[in-house]
Amino acid sequence: MTEHNHPHDTPHPGTAQNAEPGYYARRVRALEAALVQKGVCTTSEVERAVHEMELRSPADGGRVVARAWMDPGYKARLLANGKPAVAEMGYDVTDDMPELVVVENTDQLRYLVVCTLCSCYPRWLLGRPPDWYKSLSYRSRAVVEPRSVMAEFGLEVHPDTGVEVLDSTADVRYLVIPQRPSGTDGLSEDELAKLVTRDSMVGAADALAPQLAAD
Amino acid sequence: MTKVHDRGGWPTGDPIDTSDHPMEDWELHIDGLRAVLAQKGLLITDQLRRAIESIDPPRYETMRYYERWTAAVELLLIEKGVVTAEEIDRHMPSAETSA
Amino acid sequence: MPQIATAPQRFNPGDHVRVRREAPAGHVRTPAYIMDKTGAILRVHGAFRNPEAIAYGGDGLPAMPLYLVRFNQGEIWDSYSGPQNDTLSMDLFDHWLEPA
Numbered sequence: 001m002t003e004h005n006h007p008h009d010t011p012h013p014g015t016a017q018n019a020e021p022g023y024y025a026r027r028v029r030a031l032e033a034a035l036v037q038k039g040v041c042t043t044s045e046v047e048r049a050v051h052e053m054e055l056r057s058p059a060d061g062g063r064v065v066a067r068a069w070m071d072p073g074y075k076a077r078l079l080a081n082g083k084p085a086v087a088e089m090g091y092d093v094t095d096d097m098p099e100l101v102v103v104e105n106t107d108q109l110r111y112l113v114v115c116t117l118c119s120c121y122p123r124w125l126l127g128r129p130p131d132w133y134k135s136l137s138y139r140s141r142a143v144v145e146p147r148s149v150m151a152e153f154g155l156e157v158h159p160d161t162g163v164e165v166l167d168s169t170a171d172v173r174y175l176v177i178p179q180r181p182s183g184t185d186g187l188s189e190d191e192l193a194k195l196v197t198r199d200s201m202v203g204a205a206d207a208l209a210p211q212l213a214a215d
Numbered sequence: 216m217t218k219v220h221d222r223g224g225w226p227t228g229d230p231i232d233t234s235d236h237p238m239e240d241w242e243l244h245i246d247g248l249r250a251v252l253a254q255k256g257l258l259i260t261d262q263l264r265r266a267i268e269s270i271d272p273p274r275y276e277t278m279r280y281y282e283r284w285t286a287a288v289e290l291l292l293i294e295k296g297v298v299t300a301e302e303i304d305r306h307m308p309s310a311e312t313s314a
Numbered sequence: 315m316p317q318i319a320t321a322p323q324r325f326n327p328g329d330h331v332r333v334r335r336e337a338p339a340g341h342v343r344t345p346a347y348i349m350d351k352t353g354a355i356l357r358v359h360g361a362f363r364n365p366e367a368i369a370y371g372g373d374g375l376p377a378m379p380l381y382l383v384r385f386n387q388g389e390i391w392d393s394y395s396g397p398q399n400d401t402l403s404m405d406l407f408d409h410w411l412e413p414a
Contacts, residue, residue, distance in 0.1 A: 162399065170365070
């Protein structure tokens with residue numbers, strides 16, 4: 001393996017102060033102010049980046065799932081090669097974005113996605129991960145007791161249905177296609193997309209039943 | 216000895232808080248700042264992860280998610296000579312005066 | 315896109331592999347809980363720059379083949395409480411795997 005350069009003699013910032021309430025809120029402001037003063041970046045660049053992240057949401061993933069539910073050919077392409085299939089729907093998918101592997105839940109097998117090492121998540125499609133996904137308890141428990149974790153989300157998995165946990169450890173992001181709810185044959189693609197929740201695309205929930213979404 | 220960030224299977228009976236919490240302003244800003252610095256080639260994701268993993272274990276376990284990001288971003292930028300701790304300190308509002 | 319130096323792909327889908335047990339001081343993306351476990355290659359994702367080197371400013375070359383490897387939960391955990399053939403998959407780099 002290659003040699004590493006460990007900066008052991010760099011004092012760790014904030015070591016003495018991290019217990020102080022509000023410290024990090026002030027530190028971020030100070031960091032940004034220092035960088036702006038030095039011309040490293042501008043406040044409007046930061047605000048633009050915040051805004052761009054807000055534009056991404058689970059609704060985008062929902063549209064992809066709805067298309068897959070309606071179009072078996074699209075679903076096959078999505079399962080074979082995630083990024084190009086998402087690009088087909090008009091999303092700007094660039095080379096620097098991590099690879100996307102899409103899996104689908106069936107009666108035989110369902111998936112639960114986690115990143116035990118940090119918080120890897122398909123941000124470029126779904127936006128930011130939920131707090132629970134980033135929590136130490138989820139990261140610890142999802143791999144060793146997925147069925148208990150799913151039960152905490154109100155999800156009872158049939159004993160005959162297998163559960164596979166996907167631990168995102170590298171440059172690949174995972175998206176789950178939840179099962180299409182029954183009673184949705186007459187719905188349009190837009191109406192189907194509304195049934196797809198963020199949690200269902202991580203595997204922690206099912207898609208909504210049509211009568212629930214209408215409320 | 217498993218590293219503190221390597222959480223898979225750590226014994227815990229902690230329930231999972233499945234609710235959502237709106238992000239605070241400073242959290243949005245460190246999130247945005249990270250993206251801007253990455254676009255400029257000043258922050259690389261693997262380096263950020265390494266910096267987060269270097270946070271000593273008791274702090275890692277008690278710090279909130281974006282607090283770890285803030286500490287890591289600062290560590291990396293100082294390491295790269297983009298900014299010094301003193302330059303950041305100079306812009307720190309005191310606890311009494313900050314909003 | 316220009317070609318980058320890439321290590322040879324040693325495994326194919328279906329191959330049985332064991333995850334090495336190593337404890338490097340630096341940044342690794344192989345969780346401790348999977349070390350020494352045996353699984354099967356599900357997918358070959360292609361080759362990616364090595365994050366262990368990028369984490370310290372290296373270029374991460376040669377790029378290493380990355381695989382989705384599937385394991386049985388009953389073989390990972392001594393007391394897995396679900397069905398023993400529940401599975402767990404994760405992405406692992408070529409240099410962390412040996413033939414099983």
